[in-house]
Amino acid sequence: MSQLDLNILSLTRREGQELAEPSGLLIASQPRRPARGRQTDRLILHLAIAGSAPLTDEQQTKLLANLAQTFYKTSGSVTAAQKAAAEALNQYLLDRNQRAASTGRQGIGLLGIIAVRNDRLYLALCGPVHAFHITAAGANHIQDLGAVGRGLGLSRTPPISYYQADLKPGDTLVFSSAPPPGWTASTLGGLYTQGLENLRRSLLNQAGSALDAFLLQTQPGSGKIFLLRPKTGPTVAYVQPRKESGASPSEDALSVGIPAATLAQSGQQDSGAPIKQPAADPLPYPPAAPVQPDIEPGTADGGASLPATALPKERPARRTPGRDGLSRISLAVSGALARAGLGMRNFALRMLPGEAVSTLPSSVMIIVAVVVPLVVVTIAAVVYFQRGRTGQYQAYYAQAVQAAGYARTQSDPILRAEAWQTVINYVEQAESYQQNTDTRALRGEANQAFDQLNMVTRLIYQPALTTKLPESTKISRMVATEGDLYLLNLEGGNVIRTLSTGSGYEVDPTFQCAAGTPAGQSSAPIDIAMASKTNEFSATVLSLDVNGNLLHCIPGQPPVFTPLAAPTKGWGTPQALTVDLGHLYVLDSGKNTVWIYWNSTYTQPPEEFFVADFPMQSVIDLVVDKTDLYLLHEDGHTTLCTYSDLSVSPSRCTDPLPYIDSRPGREGQPMAIQPPFTQLVTTQPPDPSLYYLQSQEQALYRFSLRVLTYYGQFRPQDDPSSGVSAPRGPATAFAISPDTRTAFLAEGNEVYYAVLR
Numbered sequence: 001m002s003q004l005d006l007n008i009l010s011l012t013r014r015e016g017q018e019l020a021e022p023s024g025l026l027i028a029s030q031p032r033r034p035a036r037g038r039q040t041d042r043l044i045l046h047l048a049i050a051g052s053a054p055l056t057d058e059q060q061t062k063l064l065a066n067l068a069q070t071f072y073k074t075s076g077s078v079t080a081a082q083k084a085a086a087e088a089l090n091q092y093l094l095d096r097n098q099r100a101a102s103t104g105r106q107g108i109g110l111l112g113i114i115a116v117r118n119d120r121l122y123l124a125l126c127g128p129v130h131a132f133h134i135t136a137a138g139a140n141h142i143q144d145l146g147a148v149g150r151g152l153g154l155s156r157t158p159p160i161s162y163y164q165a166d167l168k169p170g171d172t173l174v175f176s177s178a179p180p181p182g183w184t185a186s187t188l189g190g191l192y193t194q195g196l197e198n199l200r201r202s203l204l205n206q207a208g209s210a211l212d213a214f215l216l217q218t219q220p221g222s223g224k225i226f227l228l229r230p231k232t233g234p235t236v237a238y239v240q241p242r243k244e245s246g247a248s249p250s251e252d253a254l255s256v257g258i259p260a261a262t263l264a265q266s267g268q269q270d271s272g273a274p275i276k277q278p279a280a281d282p283l284p285y286p287p288a289a290p291v292q293p294d295i296e297p298g299t300a301d302g303g304a305s306l307p308a309t310a311l312p313k314e315r316p317a318r319r320t321p322g323r324d325g326l327s328r329i330s331l332a333v334s335g336a337l338a339r340a341g342l343g344m345r346n347f348a349l350r351m352l353p354g355e356a357v358s359t360l361p362s363s364v365m366i367i368v369a370v371v372v373p374l375v376v377v378t379i380a381a382v383v384y385f386q387r388g389r390t391g392q393y394q395a396y397y398a399q400a401v402q403a404a405g406y407a408r409t410q411s412d413p414i415l416r417a418e419a420w421q422t423v424i425n426y427v428e429q430a431e432s433y434q435q436n437t438d439t440r441a442l443r444g445e446a447n448q449a450f451d452q453l454n455m456v457t458r459l460i461y462q463p464a465l466t467t468k469l470p471e472s473t474k475i476s477r478m479v480a481t482e483g484d485l486y487l488l489n490l491e492g493g494n495v496i497r498t499l500s501t502g503s504g505y506e507v508d509p510t511f512q513c514a515a516g517t518p519a520g521q522s523s524a525p526i527d528i529a530m531a532s533k534t535n536e537f538s539a540t541v542l543s544l545d546v547n548g549n550l551l552h553c554i555p556g557q558p559p560v561f562t563p564l565a566a567p568t569k570g571w572g573t574p575q576a577l578t579v580d581l582g583h584l585y586v587l588d589s590g591k592n593t594v595w596i597y598w599n600s601t602y603t604q605p606p607e608e609f610f611v612a613d614f615p616m617q618s619v620i621d622l623v624v625d626k627t628d629l630y631l632l633h634e635d636g637h638t639t640l641c642t643y644s645d646l647s648v649s650p651s652r653c654t655d656p657l658p659y660i661d662s663r664p665g666r667e668g669q670p671m672a673i674q675p676p677f678t679q680l681v682t683t684q685p686p687d688p689s690l691y692y693l694q695s696q697e698q699a700l701y702r703f704s705l706r707v708l709t710y711y712g713q714f715r716p717q718d719d720p721s722s723g724v725s726a727p728r729g730p731a732t733a734f735a736i737s738p739d740t741r742t743a744f745l746a747e748g749n750e751v752y753y754a755v756l757r
Contacts, residue, residue, distance in 0.1 A: 004119045004167055005221030006042065009196055009228045011176070011203055011213035018204070020229040022214040024048050024060055027225055028068035035075035037618065042225060043071055044114040047089075048177040048212060050127075050151060053100060053107035063089065071113070077618075077635035077676060079162055082113045082124035086158045090126075093153025109152030110177040114216070116167065120656070123163040123173075127151030130179045132188050133165060134172040137669065139189035140165075162674040166658065169220050174203065176213035182206035196228070393433035400426035400442055407449070413665035417453040420446050455663055455710070458717035459754035461727060461745060466504040469496070473749035477679075478735035479530050479541055480744060484555075485735070486528060486541045487751065493524030495543055495553060498751075505751070513543055513553035523547055527576045532600060534582060544577045544586065550602070565605050567595055580624040585609070587631075592616045594629060596643075609643060610651055623682040623690070625705055630690065636676025638708065660709045671710055677701070679734060687740040698731045700743060714743060714756065727752055 008027065012019040028043040045064045049055050055063065067085045074081040089109055097106040111126040123131060123142060127150055131142040144161035152158050174188065183206060191199055196217060203215070400423050407419035423446040431439050451458065464485070469475075473496075477488035485505050487496040494514030498505035515524040525543035531552065537560045539552035548571045552560040564586070572590020579585070584597040586606070593616065595606035609629060619639075621632040631639040637656040644651050661671040677692040682705070689711065692701040702711040716727050733746040736756075745752045 003220060003223065004116075004169065004218045005223065006044075006116065006225045007196065007217045007219060007228055008044070008225065009200060009215050009217070011174070011200065011207075011211060011215055013204070013207060013209060013211040016209040021227075022046070023057070023212060024064070025214060026061070026064035026068060027227060028064075028071070031069065031072050034072040035081075037075055037077070038072045038081065040117055041072075041078060041081070042116040042223070043068055044216070044225075045085075046112040046114075046175060046177075046214070048110040050108040050110055050177075051106045053097070053105040055107065063092070071115075078115050078117060078122040079124070079635065079674065079676065082115060082122065082162070083160060085113060086111060086124060086126050086152065086160050090152040090156075090158035094156070097153050107153060111152055112175055112177075114173070114175070119167045119218075121163075121165050121167050121173070125161050125163070126158055127177075129177050130175070130183075131163070132172075132174040132179075132183065132185065133163075134174065134188055134192050135165075135168065136170070136192055139185040139191075141185040162672070164672040164674070165670060166656075167218050169218055171218045172199065173216040174213065175216070176211070178212060180207040180211065389433045393430050396426050396430035396433070397439065397442075400430055400439075404442060404446065407446075413453055413663070417450060417663075417665075420450040420453070424450060453664060455712040457712060457714050457757060459714050459743065459756070460719045461716050461752035461754045464505050464744065464751040464753040465498060466501070466506050469507075469749040471749060475733050475746035475749065475751065477528050478733045478744055478746055478751075479528055480735040480737045480742070481530060481540060482738055484540065485744060485751070487746070488525060488528045488543070488733070490524075490526075495525060495528055495541060497541075497553075497555065505753075508555065511553070511555060512557075513541065513551055513559050515545070523549075525551065526574070529577050529579050532579055532582045535600065542577065542579065542584075544574060546574055547571070548574045548586070562602055564597065564602050567591070567608070568605050575619075576622055578622055578624050581626065583624075585622065585624050585629070587616070587619060587622050589616045589619060594622065609641065610653075614639075614641070614653060614655075621679050623680055625682050625688070628706065630680065630682070632677060632680050632692070634676070636673050638680075640706065657708055659703065660707060662710045673701070681734070681736055683736055683740050684738070689740075691734070691736055693731060693734045695730045695732070698727050698745060698747075700734060700745075714754075716745070716752075716754075 008022075008025075010019055010022045012022050024047045026045045026047075028045060030038065030041075034041075045067055047060055047064055047067075049060070067089055070088045071081045071085045074084040089111060093107060093109050100106065109126065110129050111124075112129050112131065113124040113126075115122040115124075121133070125131065125142065125144060127144075129143070133140040133142060142161075142163045144159065150159045170192065172192070174183070176183070183203070187206070188203075191202055194202065196215075199215065199217070203213075204211070207213075403419060403423045403426055407416055407423055410416040410419055424443065427439055427443045427446065431443070450456070469489075472491055473489050474491040475487045476490035479486040483500045485498045485500070487498065489496055492514075495511075497508040497511035497513070499508055513525075523545040525545055528541055528543045531539040531542050535552065537552040537554060539554045539560065541553045543551045543553060545551075548564045548566065550562040550564060552562055554560070567588075569591055572588045572592070574586055575589050576587040577585060579600075582599055584600050584602075586595045586597070588595055592614065594609040596609055597604075597606045616631070618633045618635065619631045620634050623630050627643045629641040629643065631641065633639065633656075638659075639653055639655040640657040641651055641653040659671040659673060661667065661669045673694070675694060675696045678695040679693040681691050683689050683691065688705055690703045690705060690708070692703070693699075694701060694713075698716050700714040702713065703709060704711060727745055727747045727750070729747050731745050731747055735744040736742070737744075741756055743754050743756055745754075
């Protein structure tokens with residue numbers, strides 16, 4: 001359980017007056033039955049609405065309550081839950097803006113989603129929102145440099161940037177949708193040792209008469225959240241609350257606050273005014289409970305409910321900027337048709353004799369009323385596509401050129417990398433309207449500079465297979481040997497062997513390694529691994545099924561069915577396997593452990609890797625290097641466990657094992673990875689490393705063993721000279737050749753390879 005308390009303090013100021021509570025803030029409490037993986041998550045939401053269509057305080061409160069419910073009802077990783085909440089709000093605001101398109105009013109959502117799990121911070125920012133993470137090492141300014149002018153409610157795809165870091169006692173997170181210019185990483189870095197009172201004074205002294213912000217500071221405790229309320233007015237003082245059982249000790253005398261749930265249950269602030277937080281259920285940490293709004297779905301006036309139809313169940317079709325613009329034009333067509341009918345009649349009355357109008361057939365009047373507005377809308381659309389798109393392109397390209405000039409002058413590598421990322425973002429936006437030699441040249445320069453600063457190597461992938469596999473094939477795992485490449489077809493329940501030739505890899509039609517071979521003795525394989533070279537069957541690859549059975553697959557021969565001796569505790573859910581130094585390791589998430597078959601002795605019950613229980617439910621992959629076991633979790637972090645058979649010094653684990661950055665300007669700092677990794681493999685000398693797959697980006701990350709120091713990453717690149725295009729969709733599997741000279745990447749039923757440089 002978490003051992004850090006979270007103290008939250010308002011930094012909100014209106015017309016020079018300081019407010020006791022931040023606006024748009026919700027400290028959420030868990031529902032009684034949260035989704036799997038949400039049980040230990042603490043959630044804080046902050047919402048601001050920019051633009052000409054704001055929400056009332058009541059609407060914002062109800063919206064935030066619904067977003068908290070969406071978060072806690074979404075299973076999987078923390079980032080998946082954050083994304084679900086952001087998509088729900090984006091869909092609601094987009095629908096609201098489209099309904100109000102004819103009025104020219106729109107509301108843009110600026111959302112911050114702060115989640116804390118086991119003293120690890122997960123931050124998701126939507127729009128031009130800023131956060132400063134102040135630690136002993138300094139301050140880290142967290143923002144999406146490409147989010148200027150963006151936010152939720154403007155397009156089908158919400159802009160989201162992620163940040164992760166471990167929290168230590170005394171760490172501070174300062175959050176604002178519009179921070180003062182004086183708040184920078186350099187100016188805030190020196191505030192780490194200050195208490196809450198001095199910290200608040202320092203931050204407010206650098207702000208003007210208007211400020212919408214709050215700070216969150218950690219301190220040792222039992223995992224509770226405290227909302228600290230200063231007295232409003234020119235001075236900063238805190239009210240000493242009565243003693244509450246379980247209250248967290250304060251860092252200094254003036255920063256004592258009241259636990260959020262205590263205030264919610266009492267219904268009063270110290271000043272006697274009713275508080276806005278609703279009642280909360282007793283929890284291990286007591287935040288304020290979200291409100292469940294009672295509003296009918298489909299509210300037409302922009303009410304704050306999130307109806308079931310607004311919550312994303314399927315990913316909506318992607319819309320281009322041009323289509324978004326045209327849709328906004330078409331929103332007013334229905335009203336324009338009605339107005340045009342009346343206008344045409346008035347026009348006819350003025351231009352024609354009265355009796356002529358009266359003799360016009362009603363059908364003619366209807367046709368005129370319909371056709372003329374359609375002609376007007378068509379002309380407007382043509383003008384938009386010809387002139388509007390050109391203007392948008394010119395605006396974004398000019399911003400990209402200006403940002404590139406700024407990037408070239410930066411000597412600090414971190415600022416230079418951020419600046420070049422801004423250039424890339426602007427170029428992408430410009431190319432959504434027009435692509436030419438200017439944008440391609442600027443994108444090339446930006447990509448080259450950004451890659452160099454982030455230690456990215458671009459690979460030119462070539463199709464690996466000489467014949468295309470059936471469309472129904474879905475490659476979920478790959479194993480590379482000296483001359484062969486084995487593919488696990490998850491949909492077909494079989495393993496495909498391909499042989500290296502001078503022109504690529506050819507499928508071996510005689511290779512047998514599938515469910516039902518021998519008939520009725522095995523189910524579909526779920527994972528494969530390279531067999532030990534000394535195995536008694538001369539097999540090249542092993543496959544594992546969900547019942548704990550192995551197939552030794554042998555080129556030119558039928559496979560050998562090998563049932564594994566069941567563990568003394570029985571099988572749970574065998575999920576993955578790996579082989580190292582002749583020992584077989586099986587990941588069993590159902591039994592919360594890893595089983596070891598020493599020397600691949602399958603007739604004896606396996607030994608358990610762990611002496612004590614270790615949470616394995618979120619583990620999705622594993623590799624072993626001698627006595628070290630690496631476990632990859634669904635949220636992308638890695639656990640390192642070292643085996644020991646000594647009772648006085650049992651196997652121990654480091655969880656999480658941080659990724660250590662080595663990029664210029666970031667040396668030695670923890671490295672946040674988003675999107676999360678999905679698979680990993682280990683390579684042996686002369687190049688011992690851990691390779692991770694980032695599926696969505698088709699990227700391969702390389703880290704050192706044990707310490708996980710970042711060595712660099714490999715990403716695909718088009719080859720214009722040969723016309724070869726890089727893989728486009730999410731990668732479903734990868735492999736590294738034993739000599740570490742070749743990388744293989746699978747995308748559904750396609751396999752690509754590239755030479756590592």
